[in-house]
Amino acid sequence: MKRYSLLALAAVAALAVGACGTTEEAGAPAAGATSEAAAGPVTVKDGRGKEITLPKPATRVVSLEWGETEILTSLGVTPVGSADNKGYAVWNTAAPLDPSVKDVGTRGEPSVDSVVALQPDLVVMEAERGAPIVAQLEKYVPVLVTIGSDAKRNLDRLREDVTMIATAVGKQTEGEKLLSDLDARIASAKTELGAATGKQFAMADGWKEGSTVSIRMFGQGALVSDLATAIGLQNAWTAAGDPQWGLGQTDVEGMKALDGKDLRFFYNASDGVDVFADGLKGNAIWDNLQFVKDGKVTKLPNGIWTFGGPKSCIQWIDAVVAAYKA
Known part of the structure; x- marks a missing residue:
């Protein structure tokens, strides 16, 4: 600037x-x-x-x-x-x-x-x-x-x-309502998940430069990771992230750390650039990851901001619960 x-x-x-x-x-x-x-x-x-x-x-x-x-x-x-x-x-x-x-x-x-x-x-x-x-x-x-x-x-x-x-x-009253609505959704999500409570998940977004796909993992402490923990899920990505956002960077080779785990993988591609469906299409490492072979890969609906406020948090919870109930 x-x-x-x-x-x-x-x-x-x-x-x-x-x-x-x-x-x-x-x-x-x-x-x-x-x-x-x-x-x-x-x-x-x-x-x-x-x-x-x-x-x-x-x-x-x-x-x-x-x-x-x-x-x-x-x-x-x-x-x-x-x-x-x-x-x-x-x-x-x-x-x-x-x-x-x-x-x-x-x-x-x-x-x-x-x-x-x-x-x-x-x-x-x-x-x-x-x-x-x-x-x-x-x-x-x-x-x-x-x-x-x-x-x-x-x-x-x-x-x-x-x-x-x-x-x-x-707007204190409105602020209290935003937070109470989030608390209520967290509580109801635990009930809706039922048998899925305790299941593992992983969350990422990514980008492609030339033929190289970079993957940003949402690790422990990321906002959506804390939300998932609050509704009874466990983050399968255990590598340390940065101290502010809980994010870490890897590549498709690094995704092998998730192989063999019973998890559902979520990702965000709201801008229309889908590096997981398109950028990794035909990639032998990606195609042979167990959660990929099992069809447990879920693209979030467009427009869910994973660094947002209570309403975005509720949108994310809704999408995750729907995936586990499908």
């Missing part, structure tokens, strides 16, 4: 106040905001341990990550801006975005001037996107930084992120 000088950003902010390019009055609540958001002030401690104090719960919010965009939309708050709306529509169908939401650039390199021009009263983003953009944005707007993932405690982390965001936008 280009670096912007203080004077350049100040100019953007001044233009935004005078002629912000939106038909809403400055400070007007975004679509989907309710009277509950008129209360205030509110203070929350974000993922950095920093206290963020707002004069009232935020109504004009920009989100720079899909999981947080989903959470906001699920709470009934339509962001005024979000990062990579097109990609969000492909990968996350749990909480569709209103067409009015402005695209502010990619998740990796959002446009600072686009964010500032929307006159938000809060920006929500994940910690891993880095300090430079946080420092730039905080000159003009409060920034709420979430953890986004923690492979040591991902379900608890998700609860904390939902509660933190819900408090910041004055």
Whole structure:
């Protein structure tokens, strides 16, 4: 992302106040905001341990990550801006975005001037996107930084992120309902799985470069792994993943670690690039893995974001339970 000088950003902010390019009055609540958001002030401690104090719960919010965009939309708050709306529509169908939401650039390199021009009263983003953009944005707007993932405690982390965001936008009741709905689905899934309780699973996505297929495994501590454990399944992939996301990279040769285990294999290919059905077609190693020969390979329905909020988690549970019951 280009670096912007203080004077350049100040100019953007001044233009935004005078002629912000939106038909809403400055400070007007975004679509989907309710009277509950008129209360205030509110203070929350974000993922950095920093206290963020707002004069009232935020109504004009920009989100720079899909999981947080989903959470906001699920709470009934339509962001005024979000990062990579097109990609969000492909990968996350749990909480569709209103067409009015402005695209502010990619998740990796959002446009600072686009964010500032929307006159938000809060920006929500994940910690891993880095300090430079946080420092730039905080000159003009409060920034709420979430953890986004923690492979040591991902379900608890998700609860904390939902509660933190819900408090910041004055939607505590809605936040509690999102979490209680997830808890209820976890409990019902255990019952639905029945004899499948205790069964092993593995989950991956992948990509192909030339003739090389790279596979990203969801290991212990990944959000979907914690969900599976919560509903009574066991992750058959035991290799260590990274400490934040619980993810690890391998290739088709590495998949031999799963051979001989009684498991069901799940994968995600929402973008239409199916490296497991197409990229590994005719591959002798893949074709001879026991779970492949047994027909225990399940492509998830498109649009289930495996790093999302409670609604995405419920979608994932629904798909996994359906596969075991089929």
